[in-house]
Structure formats: C-alpha cells, structure tokens
Amino acid sequence: MPEEVDDAAEAGLPLEAPAELSLDILRHSAAHLMAAAVCELYPGAEYDVGPAIEDGFFYNFRLPGDRHLTEADLAAIETRMRELAARRLPFRREVMARDDARKLFEGMGQSFKVAIIDRLASDVRSVGVYRTGDFIDLCRGPHVPDSSRLSAFRLLRVAGVYWRGDERNPQLQRIYGTAWFTQADLDAHLERLAEAERRDHRRLGRELELFHFDDTAPGMPYWLPNGVVVLNTLMGFAREVRGAHGYREVISPIINDKRLWEVSGHWDHYRENMFIIPVDDQTVYGVKPMNCPNAHVIYNLRRHSYRELPLRYLQLDTLHRYERSGTLHGLLRTRKFQQDDSHIFLAEEQIEDEYERILELIGLFYRTFELEYSFRLGTRPDGFLGDVETWDRAEAALLRILERHAGRDGFVVEAGEGAFYGPKIDILTRDAIGRSWQNGTVQLDFQLPRRFGCEYVDASGESRTPAVIHLAIYGSFERFLGVLIEHFAGHLPLWMAAVQVELIPVQDDVESVLAGIADLAGRLREAGLRVAVNDRPGERMQARIRDCELRRVPYVVVLGRRDVERGDDVVTVRDTRRGGTESRGVADLITRLTEEVASRRPR
C-alpha cells in the first residue's frame, strides 16, 4: 500500500510537464478534481495531500464539524467530479512567493497546507500552486491541461488515516480512487479487482472446506480435513528438504515461565504482543510468540565444539501473537500460526557460506511454486544492540550475497528496518490484489546467544559465543498457504491437493460399473494417490462433474458401462486445471499422476 507522502515532493517549484501524458499525471489530476468536488460539496473541508499511487490516487480530508464521509457519499462526489470535468476547467500553474502562499492558505483555513509550507527547507523561497476552477492546491504538478481529460475514473473506498502516518496524530479521512486513460482500461482494472475477489483465499478456504475462523478464536484458524492434508503436505516438504540439508527438528513447550522471556528480552520488548497466563500468585507463563528462546535452551544443554557448527535446528511449533484486532486478515495475518522456523548456531566466519546455502534453499522452495518473490534487506535500526563494526561487517556480507543471488534489481534495501539484534533479509510475495506480504525471513543475531550465555570451544580451546541465524523460508505456513491459494486461484499443485483424483460412475446402479470404479480406486490408492469416489445418489453425472470443478479436484475420471464393456482399461480423464478431457490407459494415467506428484510440478 502507498507510502506516506513526502511533503517536499508536494511543494516547491513546479515541475515541467513532460511531452507525454503519464498515468501518474492523470491520476494526480484526478486527485485534485476529487478534492475540488469534496470542497464544493462540503464547504470548509480541509485537504491534506493527494498523490498518484499504484493503480490510482487518493486525497486526505478533514471535514468541518466532525463530519465523516461514508462510502455512500462517494457517488455524490463522483457525480460532482464528472460535472467539473465536463466544464473543461484548465489546470492553471502559478509560482507564488512562499510567504504569499502561506497567507493564501492561512486565509482559506487550510491548516494542512500551512503546515506543509512551514516544514519546507528554509531556502525554499517560492512554491507552485495549481488552480482548477475555484480549487487551489499547493502542488508542483505536472497536470493534465484541463479537466476534460479525466473521464475514466472511479472512487473506490474511504479509509481513516493518521495525519502524516503517525498514530499519535489525529485521524483524517482518505478517499481512494482509480483513474485510467480510457473506459476500457478502467473496466479491465475493475475486472481484475473482481477476479481478485474470486481468488480471495478466505472465500476459497470456505468453499473448498480448508479452514474456518470462529468468533471465539479471532485470528486462530481451525484446519478442516481438506486443509489438514494441504498443510501437512507443505510441512512434510519442509521436513524432507530441511532434513536433507542438515536441519534437525526439535519440539519445545508452547508456554514458558516468564523468566525465559526475561532472559530473551521479549518480556521487555515484546510483551504487549504476547498472550500472558497468570498461574498463581508467584508464577506467570507466557505463550510463545517465537521459537528462538527455546532453541537457545536446547543449545545450552551441553558444551559444543566448533566442529559441530553450524548446528541447525528446525522448529515447526505453534506460535501465538496477540496482534492488534484491526490487523487480522484471514490466513495472511493470524494470531496463531506455525513456521518452518529454524535457528542455526555458527561461528562468525561461517556466516557468509551459510547464507549462500540458505539462499539456495530459498530458491528451491519458492521455485517449486513458480511464485514470484523479492528480497528486502533491513539494515541497522535506531536503538540497535551491539557495536557498529559488527553490524557493518554483517550488512556488507548480506549485501554481497544478495547481489550475487538476486542481482541488483532483485532486492531493495530498507535502511533502519533491521531487527534490533541484527540485519535481516525478508522474502516478499503478493496476494491476489497485489498487496505485498512478508513470508520468509533470514535474521542475523549476535545478541540472543550472548543473553543466553551460549558458547562453543574453538580450535585453540577458547570459549566463544556463536552467532545465530533465524531462518523461516515459507514464514508462517498459514500465510504462505493463503498466498498460494490466491496464486493458484484454488487450483493447488497435484502433490498438495486434498483429493487428487475423483471418480464418477456414469451409471450408479450398474454392478459392473461400480465394480470398475472400486477397482480403479484401489489401483490409484495403491499408487499412493488420494482418491475420492463421487457417487452421491440422485445426482446426475454432469452435476457431479461440476461439483468436482468447483472443489478444484485436479483430475476427474468418469467411468461408465461403455468403458467396462470395452474392457481395454482405458478411461476418460478430465483435467480441471487445463480444461478438457482425454482418454488414457489406466497404467499410463497412474504413471503420469505419480510422476507429477513426485516432481511436485506446480500445474
């Protein structure tokens, strides 16, 4: 979602309009037009900032007299916008002396604009102002020549936003809209939004009976039988590959005495995000929000030699975090989740090599799903622990590795976004409507091993403190599955599908057909495939096929009297992902499906 707007980009000397009109210019102008409409409909409205964003634009407002907009108001605003657009109002550019502009906006009661001017650097002597009819905005432009260029737009929603993006500030209201060059482009965009809604993992989760959220457990999914199969295949994949790469699984308690969280620092830094359980007058337990402290407990069970390092633990345990209520979002933001989490204890000189191996692994897991992903390097934040030299060394190493693996365009650096104990690399994917979600994360940590007093004996017999890498590749299984469901629009890869093949008898009262179905089911199951028979009485074959399609069963085999009588062991297979049917010998079918499962082909 949009970054908060930098005031400096909004104010200053006007920019020259490029020869070509861009969508950004169009959308920025649409934002002005919307603000003009709002100011006409709600005299005394104050306007804040209104930039173009990906796919559209927004503008922030404060209406007089504590009035609040609702989505029902959008239609009237849009209508007024169309009236203004039809008047061919020119977007007139002016350069004003800074003080004159300040007086102008102060006189209009536009306190946000005055605040923006006051925050400009002291050497800014003049600013750009645009007029559209009676509407005046502090703005560098550029803009469309006149309002008649604006026709293909739609206002979408209203949201509350904190002024300047700071939750200590009062809330304004933001209207989001979208604008395009042509009506056809707008229609296509609206159709994409509709398709995204059809792909929404919350809808598919209900329709495919994968998971459920109950009012008594907000943010904590129930996994239904189909969902458990999918979840388990994903976890099984993680266990198998991680095991082959030297990770050893451990399981630790879900709740620990708060003394553990005091050692780890969570009690001081993370308590407001933890579920806390008072047990008696002296004892308080905390439900674990992360696996790392218990990994350190396990590490410390005995002395370690440098020869054992890197020591890799895999931890799939259930975690709970008390996320703020407004942030929950289906599987993509939960309060209960499990991660393919791991903690790697290693010597500092091993870090770079280990990161190489980790980035290889990440590629392996994400390529399996043909999922697009990108990296984000978070560097030293304010209030970091440790010394600058160690941080610099670690960041330089991560940067080198990322450039080698992802290329210069394959990642972004976000300064100050590292964890307080070390820099981190996050793996980002997108949901159906393009929202970016953090999945995996690789965090380098020099602090926690120190807090827990972890040691190893180096080659010269000295005790040293290991570093730790926190690594989750999927991140939370819940979130990753949510992204996968949307990515595949519910058509999960065959190896993950709850039901892989469903069998439908053409005649369900013919003994030989039913025997044929039972025999086929047996042979498919013997090959290790998950098979269901759809023989609900009273349903016609076509209805059963439709039922399979809606439940996203990858392969559907229809078997009837003609097949049985032909006796050639050939069946007709419907491929619901590619569409269409084809005839195949049963032996051939089994080979193909087991091969598709074994290779974990995504489609």
Place this chain on the structure above:
RNA sequence: GCCCAAGUAGCUCAGAGGUAGAGCAACGCCUUGGUAAGGCGUAGGUCGUGGGUUCGAUUCCCACCUUGGGCUCCA
C-alpha cells in the same frame, strides 16, 4: 487500537416498527444420465450478543463481539 462499513437459513443475498423471504446447498421421491447445474417436494432462522425506547424491536438508540476496506503495527 483508530476511521468507515457490515453481521438475516450451511452459502450468496432480499426485506421491513406488528416477531421473515429467494436462489443454491441439505433431506425425500422420481429420473440411469457420457464430461460444468434433470424434475417435484420437505425441512431449515431467538434476524451477531447484551441492554434501552416502545403496547410491540429482527427493524430505532447505546454498548460489546466478529468480519471487511484502510491507517498504525508486523519484534
């Protein structure tokens, strides 16, 4: 947590100050059908929860819970 909206049958939704309706799903009967919905019928709701106003509330008001869109947050 904050702003806006929503919560009516398993699902999608309509409705209205006089205690509710449709389609699909479910169930029953008929239909035995060759690749995305066969027909008829039956049953199903304390209208999110708790208060208040009213002769009467599911409808109006208040609080709370949950959900959706955003904001903030995401260690």
